[in-house]
Amino acid sequence: MEPYDERLTAPRSWWFIALMVGVAMGLIMLPFGTLPMLGGLIGGSALAAVAVSSYGSARVRVVAGSLVAGDAKIPVSALGTAEVLDADEATAWRSYKADPRAFMLLRSYIPTALRVEVTDPQDPTPYVYVSTRDPKALAAALAAVRSDAS
Known part of the structure; x- marks a missing residue:
């Protein structure tokens, strides 16, 4: 499931x-x-x-211990703290606060997002920015997978 x-x-x-x-x-x-x-x-x-x-066919899923966002598949073990972004914060993180090294699955027509730190020392990506209509549910799913793994 x-x-x-x-x-x-x-x-x-x-x-x-x-x-x-x-x-x-x-x-x-x-x-x-x-x-x-x-x-x-x-x-x-x-x-x-x-x-x-x-x-409009991009998918965001948490499956098999990984966050799958578009073409990217990131193990939850390589992810750190998740930050739920409201419309204003999401706009800031996709514009003047954005890091060019970050992975962004960004859809301008979705006002909210989730920003998740990448903690893997081998990965130069500082964070993952994912546009989502329900960032709280996505953060909860990542937390559930993380707690199941430990």
Whole structure:
């Protein structure tokens, strides 16, 4: 059983924008005729939808003793203190407080986040910043895995 699993899906407004990209492509192709216009509408919508879907397919999980955030898989044993970030703190940590060496799974449409120290001396990454809609639950899941391991 996984104590935490979240998909960072894109907001509905982004899907509307993807549709509008398709409409714009259709209008661009309109001078070439009806079929090119339909091709632009369908093709532009499909490409924009693929882009939105791939960006919104990031997952955050705590599974098998590891934090899996996007493509990164970090053992919980290499993680230290977790800090729940509200909207203001999350904005600060992804802008002027950010360390360029940090691993960041960041989604601008999610206002809250969790920042977790990396304690592995072999890893130059100072912390992991993960956008999440429920940072308290993610911190609790990491703490539960850490307590189970000890």
